[in-house]
Amino acid sequence: MTNSEKNRLKDKAFQVFGIFCTFIGLVVLAIFLIDIVIEGIGRIDWDFLTSLPSRRAARAGILTAWAGTLWILVLSALIAFPLGIAAGIYLEEYAKKTKLSDFLEINIANLAGVPSIIYGLLGLELFVRFMHLGPVLLVGALTLSLLILPIVIVTTREAIKAVPRTIRDGSFALGASKWQTVWNQVLPASFGGILTGVILALSRAVGEAAPLIVIGALAYVPFVPSSPMDEFTVLPIQIFNWTSRPQAAFLTNAAAAIIVLLLITFLLNGIAVYLRHRQQKKIKW
Amino acid sequence: MTKKQSKLEASNLDAFYGDFQALKNINIAMEEKAVTAFIGPSGCGKSTFLRTLNRMNDYIDGFRIQGQIQLDGRDIYAADVRVDELRKEVGMVFQKPNPFPKTIYENVVYGLKIQGIKDKKLLQETCEKSLQQAALWNEVKDKLDKSALALSGGQQQRLCIARALAIQPSVILMDEPASALDPISTAKIEDLIHELKKDYTIVIVTHNMQQAGRVSDHTAFFYMGELVEHAKTKTMFTSPKDTRTQNYITGRFG
Amino acid sequence: MRVQEKIIEGLLWLSAAITVLVTASIIWVLLSESVQFFSEVSIVRFLTEKEWTPLFAEKKFGIMPLVAGTFLTTAIAIAVALPIGLTIAIYLNEYAHARFKTFIKPLLEVLATIPTVVYGFFALTVVTPFLQSFIPGLAGFNALSAGIVMGVMIIPMISSLSEDAISAVPRSLREAAYGMGSTRLQTAFGVMVPAASSGILVSVILAISRAVGETMIVAIAAGQQPRLTLNPLVPIETITTYIVQVSMGDVPHGSLEYRTIFAAGMTLFVFTFLLNNLSFWIKKKYQEKYD
Known part of the structure; x- marks a missing residue:
């Protein structure tokens, strides 16, 4: 075999290995999803979705867990959405390129890299102990909002950056002020992109368990929260709790709850992908 | 022929981007209800000067000016001048058509709406009038609620002119308004400029000398941040005083 | 209207500044509690002990x-x-x-x-x-x-x-x-x-x-x-x-x-x-x- 033939053979071999690697993760994912569905789908029925938690696996349901997850989803959106967009607008449209803005930028990049459990410690000390709010929905939502704030800010900036300079010039030239230009031109043109980012960030928040466990969210909450000041649990914590038990029946419950959690996550991601796609189709500069 | 009075006047104007001096001691008076063209090679400062006339450079970090620019005898950089008021008086049309991603109607009335005008009838009347002035009305009157992005490039640029006219300025600045357009659209824009100078003072930047010759009454030649020569267009094109002007006009550099 | 512009800019600035506050709070929370911890357990013990049993009767604090x-x-x-x-x-x-x-x-x-x-x-x-x-x-x-x-x-x-x-x-x-x-x-x-x-x-x-x-x-x-x-x-x-x-x-x-x-x-x-x-x-x- 000549050298060149050997080289070509190696090239082919790597190509096969490349395909293998590209699909291995997806295959593992598929095996896993199938396994979960087989184990859990039979457990999902109306009772499972509408029952309170119970010490007996067969009677336990996820009503409080998914209600808590929805509460967290809405509250986090209400907090992180305006805050993150406002910060993104400031950094992209108002801040002059100074040492201070460089510092803000590095700071946000750093916050994005802080492990979620550290945010839990922050929430525990700041909201639960210092402000005496207790381990309630509001605290959970505040904690997760801080966690996803960097993501919201970064995606807002990306979306705003994509709006051409000429649109701003056009608006200024007609006598519009900075804020009128941002409000009437920049935000409407970038809203799809911003919304996509926010939804992706929320889907991250919905899957988080660690920071909520640290602030003291309980695994066993025998009532559906009715206000932001109520104690709560969420689906990931319920899944964690059931997974930690030795009885097989609880693992089945966990698998069923995972199906519900994944549906919520995939739904949010699906909406985000759809919005991004629509935005790209709608506006071509 | 009575001498018309000057509308815009720059005296001893210097402009800087950080340490770079983009304009050097510019002195020029622009006549009312006439077209003044700025010509010169790229980077000569003509666009920078145009943008100082409605303070569009205010938002650029590190940009500053020395000297004075007067509009109707008032210093436009004085502390008590409000930029938004100035820009209602001095409209601008850009190099590339930049309609907002909204309907045609919304584009035209945008300047009025941000002034807080809500009167539907007034808005609609102004919209029609501005589009007619911009010679676009007949082409778009049936699709005012369609997206402005669906118009052709030439139509978009006339829409941008209509948008500027809607706020009733007295001066219109045009930054190479036809450079992104085909010859037919360019001709339409040039005809339009002829019409508009009856009512407006127009300042146009162009790198196309034929265009300057066709549309302008006066021409100013900029070179490396300096105003080399300013004269009646006919005079300048037939007997330029400065050799640099002569070289540029005859195409020795560009 | 100028005042309104300034207020809005101020609010936007505040939102951006909150991110600094978050970082500061994280560091403050971790530091203040850790300082108290290290006043009872020496850093040397924390870094050199080979066991971590703070929840047991016989406590070891090696990280x-x-x-x-x-x-x-x-x-x-x-x-x-x-x-x-x-x-x-x-x-x-x-x-x-x-x-x-x-x-x-x-x-x-x-x-x-x-x-x-x-x-x-x-x-x-x-x-x-x-x-x-x-x-x-x-x-x-x-x-x-x-x-x-x-x-x-x-x-x-x-x-x-x-x-x-x-x-x-x-x-x-x-x-x-x-x-x-x-x-x-x-x-x-x-x-x-x-x-x-x-x-x-x-x-x-x-x-x-x-x-x-x-x-x-x-x-x-x-x-x-x-x-x-x-x-x-x-x-x-x-x-x-x-x-x-x-x-x-x-x-x-x-x-x-x-x-x-x-x-x-x-x-x-x-x-x-x-x-x-x-x-x-x-x-x-x-x-x-x-x-």
Whole structure:
């Protein structure tokens, strides 16, 4: 075999290995999803979705867990959405390129890299102990909002950056002020992109368990929260709790709850992908 | 022929981007209800000067000016001048058509709406009038609620002119308004400029000398941040005083 | 109207400034509790003792077992994710069709969107039993399966960041390599990967940082037994798991046991902070090089 033939053979071999690697993760994912569905789908029925938690696996349901997850989803959106967009607008449209803005930028990049459990410690000390709010929905939502704030800010900036300079010039030239230009031109043109980012960030928040466990969210909450000041649990914590038990029946419950959690996550991601796609189709500069 | 009075006047104007001096001691008076063209090679400062006339450079970090620019005898950089008021008086049309991603109607009335005008009838009347002035009305009157992005490039640029006219300025600045357009659209824009100078003072930047010759009454030649020569267009094109002007006009550099 | 503009700008500024407040609060929270912790337990003990048993009657406060557990799971995760992720990046850049790339990339991203508690369940109920079938002596809780699953989770992180780095290499370099008769493989490893090495390094550092801070997978599947070991087959405990373990119990606020989670959290924060800033620094240097 000549050298060149050997080289070509190696090239082919790597190509096969490349395909293998590209699909291995997806295959593992598929095996896993199938396994979960087989184990859990039979457990999902109306009772499972509408029952309170119970010490007996067969009677336990996820009503409080998914209600808590929805509460967290809405509250986090209400907090992180305006805050993150406002910060993104400031950094992209108002801040002059100074040492201070460089510092803000590095700071946000750093916050994005802080492990979620550290945010839990922050929430525990700041909201639960210092402000005496207790381990309630509001605290959970505040904690997760801080966690996803960097993501919201970064995606807002990306979306705003994509709006051409000429649109701003056009608006200024007609006598519009900075804020009128941002409000009437920049935000409407970038809203799809911003919304996509926010939804992706929320889907991250919905899957988080660690920071909520640290602030003291309980695994066993025998009532559906009715206000932001109520104690709560969420689906990931319920899944964690059931997974930690030795009885097989609880693992089945966990698998069923995972199906519900994944549906919520995939739904949010699906909406985000759809919005991004629509935005790209709608506006071509 | 009575001498018309000057509308815009720059005296001893210097402009800087950080340490770079983009304009050097510019002195020029622009006549009312006439077209003044700025010509010169790229980077000569003509666009920078145009943008100082409605303070569009205010938002650029590190940009500053020395000297004075007067509009109707008032210093436009004085502390008590409000930029938004100035820009209602001095409209601008850009190099590339930049309609907002909204309907045609919304584009035209945008300047009025941000002034807080809500009167539907007034808005609609102004919209029609501005589009007619911009010679676009007949082409778009049936699709005012369609997206402005669906118009052709030439139509978009006339829409941008209509948008500027809607706020009733007295001066219109045009930054190479036809450079992104085909010859037919360019001709339409040039005809339009002829019409508009009856009512407006127009300042146009162009790198196309034929265009300057066709549309302008006066021409100013900029070179490396300096105003080399300013004269009646006919005079300048037939007997330029400065050799640099002569070289540029005859195409020795560009 | 000018006043209104100023107020709005002020509010926007405040929103941006909150991010600084968040960082300051994190550092303050971790520091204030850690300082109190270290006033009772010396830093020397914290760094040198070989056991971590703050919840037992006989208390030992050596962080090393938790660091070892964290290091072990992280190393396994990177050992899985780096070769696979980098191969994917090279394959997509040098071999795959553009259409295949646009189709496969969002699919790979799905791996990163799955909640980590779900990965934990997978590690415990699928991967561990599977590995046990051919690794005798593999405990029910172990670093190996938690690390492997964590590796799967961070594949898209390494593959997409590395791919960005590789595709940022100037075309002319690749064409020069092809021009000399290199195969795609030789071009990839001889030219592209070395040229993109700093970008690839950044992706690996960020992946390490992510793995160090990962909580639910290890809390579910790796065990809760702090152990100074590099044996991947036995139960261990990571820093993050310990914080979860204490949070699930009923340790009174303000006690020494309570403060251990902040000392542990501080250790974790320092690790990730250093890693993240190292990656920023490399990224900045790298960008300057190509400008």
